[in-house]
Amino acid sequence: MGDSAYWNPKTETLDREELDGLQLTKLRRNCEWAVARSAHYADTFAAAGFGPDQLSSLEDLRRIPFLTREEWMASQAQAPPFGRMPTIGPEQAIRVHTTSGTSGREPIRVLDGTKDWSWMGEMWAYGLWAFGVRPADVGYVAFGYGSFIGFWGLHYGFEKMGALNIPGGAQTTENRVRQIVDFGATVVASTPTYALRLAQEARQLGVDLPGSKVQRLILSGEPAGSIPQTKALIESEWGAKAADTAGMTEIGTIMMFECSHQPGGAHIIEDHVIEEVIDPATGEPVGYGEQGERVVTSFGRGAIPLIRYRTADLVCKVPAARCTCGRTFDIYDGGILGRVDDMKLVRGTNVYPRSVEAIVREFAEIEEFQIRITREGIRDEITLRVEVAESTPLETWPRMSDRLGNELAAAHEGLRFNVERAAAGELPRFELKARRTVDLRDQPIGAEGD
Amino acid sequence: MTDLLGRELTAQEAELAELYERLKTLLGEDLPPCAQAGVRAALVALWNVVNDLALDHEHLSDLGA
Numbered sequence: 001m002g003d004s005a006y007w008n009p010k011t012e013t014l015d016r017e018e019l020d021g022l023q024l025t026k027l028r029r030n031c032e033w034a035v036a037r038s039a040h041y042a043d044t045f046a047a048a049g050f051g052p053d054q055l056s057s058l059e060d061l062r063r064i065p066f067l068t069r070e071e072w073m074a075s076q077a078q079a080p081p082f083g084r085m086p087t088i089g090p091e092q093a094i095r096v097h098t099t100s101g102t103s104g105r106e107p108i109r110v111l112d113g114t115k116d117w118s119w120m121g122e123m124w125a126y127g128l129w130a131f132g133v134r135p136a137d138v139g140y141v142a143f144g145y146g147s148f149i150g151f152w153g154l155h156y157g158f159e160k161m162g163a164l165n166i167p168g169g170a171q172t173t174e175n176r177v178r179q180i181v182d183f184g185a186t187v188v189a190s191t192p193t194y195a196l197r198l199a200q201e202a203r204q205l206g207v208d209l210p211g212s213k214v215q216r217l218i219l220s221g222e223p224a225g226s227i228p229q230t231k232a233l234i235e236s237e238w239g240a241k242a243a244d245t246a247g248m249t250e251i252g253t254i255m256m257f258e259c260s261h262q263p264g265g266a267h268i269i270e271d272h273v274i275e276e277v278i279d280p281a282t283g284e285p286v287g288y289g290e291q292g293e294r295v296v297t298s299f300g301r302g303a304i305p306l307i308r309y310r311t312a313d314l315v316c317k318v319p320a321a322r323c324t325c326g327r328t329f330d331i332y333d334g335g336i337l338g339r340v341d342d343m344k345l346v347r348g349t350n351v352y353p354r355s356v357e358a359i360v361r362e363f364a365e366i367e368e369f370q371i372r373i374t375r376e377g378i379r380d381e382i383t384l385r386v387e388v389a390e391s392t393p394l395e396t397w398p399r400m401s402d403r404l405g406n407e408l409a410a411a412h413e414g415l416r417f418n419v420e421r422a423a424a425g426e427l428p429r430f431e432l433k434a435r436r437t438v439d440l441r442d443q444p445i446g447a448e449g450d
Numbered sequence: 451m452t453d454l455l456g457r458e459l460t461a462q463e464a465e466l467a468e469l470y471e472r473l474k475t476l477l478g479e480d481l482p483p484c485a486q487a488g489v490r491a492a493l494v495a496l497w498n499v500v501n502d503l504a505l506d507h508e509h510l511s512d513l514g515a
Contacts, residue, residue, distance in 0.1 A: 008502045008503070021454075021456075025454045025507065026507045029508065087509075088511050113515060114490060114491070114494050114510075115509065118495070118498060119498060302509030
């Protein structure tokens with residue numbers, strides 16, 4: 001088992017025609033299953049006047065209506081607590097999980113049976129293996145567990161491949177740093193934000209992370225895992241290689257992973273999902289190399305089939321040949337690029353949190369930051385608030401803030417950012433998905449929100 | 451016998467597919483709880499194998515998995 005470069009050599013190297021054929025077969029079976037067992041899908045297909053038996057090519061997938069988060073939420077409200085999507089009832093399930101709730105909206109609730117739950121670990125095993133994790137590794141999961149699905153699948157992925165798994169739930173950050181070192185962890189999994197937080201904590205404790213046994217970091221949960229500047233900072237703080245992955249509660253697991261060849265993007269696990277990229281405004285497909293919204297159809301989860309789910313994630317698909325690893329799975333260049341709805345318009349200029357973070361992470365002294373957008377009279381203001389390491393000499397701040405302001409303006413059509421230094425510990429820290437953009441426009445005075 | 455790609459199964463694949471089918475049959479029988487739980491876990495493990503290797507693709511809710 002240790003000799004193979006691939007977790008699944010048979011399908012990870014299929015030619016495109018065979019891969020398309022496999023996807024079509026699985027798609028047809030999944031649609032038949034969904035229409036027969038899920039009230040939601042029975043209605044959706046009937047309303048579209050389309051049946052699974054009419055799927056004769058992958059092009060026909062476009063005849064199936066999209067599923068949106070709003071529809072899912074409405075379904076939950078109509079038939080609480082799980083809505084009309086599931087094909088099974090709670091008596092046939094073994095797990096309940098939810099979305100993280102970081103968006104401030106009502107979380108989506110999902111049910112899983114034994115088989116579905118096992119499949120989720122299997123998907124993580126594809127990604128772990130591709131990045132070089134092997135049974136001899138010691139994995140540390142820096143995650144709070146609980147009902148958010150987060151790294152649960154990775155936990156079982158470690159165990160599935162035979163690696164020693166250390167669940168780092170219900171711990172302080174200090175304890176996690178100490179456990180990582182004491183147990184000799186070789187692989188650590190966390191969000192990109194929390195990987196930096198752990199590194200800060202280690203420095204304060206005098207723990208030498210680059211001198212520890214950690215060789216690999218598995219990042220997930222935020223687009224930052226594929227922002228080159230953020231990843232470079234994480235790798236430098238840990239003295240280890242970092243790989244991005246991405247998944248979502250709605251699938252239950254990851255659908256893309258970065259392999260050890262690190263082509264600047266993540267392979268899509270195409271024998272288990274179909275990933276379409278569409279123009280979010282028109283719903284029409286976009287080609288290789290063009291940005292658009294991810295639409296996912298997954299094959300593994302039977303309890304809640306996911307067919308043409310609009311994720312609101314921004315991606316750019318490129319052919320598998322971009323990578324030299326031999327996998328034929330296409331790649332999302334730069335991973336998840338952001339959210340369709342996270343672009344902010346400030347004085348006529350588009351501001352993407354990812355672009356701001358890419359600049360901020362070039363400054364190793366910055367420990368945390370926040371983008372704050374306000375309305376002063378009729379004029380929008382954007383402020384970058386940063387927390388700088390306490391060891392940074394005070395006299396360097398004016399030059400640093402000037403440089404930050406200039407680089408931000410240069411990247412945003414001359415838009416002037418106010419740059420403010422926050423007090424140590426003033427800005428919020430995140431273990432799960434970071435929320436660093438605070439848009440206070442059109443909010444009552446004194447209110448905070450996004 | 452062919453896989454979902456239309457390829458003939460290798461001897462190893464045929465054995466895995468047969469094991470999977472035997473476990474499905476067993477799980478449908480009246481087993482003591484300890485055996486039923488173990489067979490279900492084994493079936494789910496084999497499901498991942500046959501699904502990954504494109505030998506079969508189905509859901510197992512009707513078998514309680």
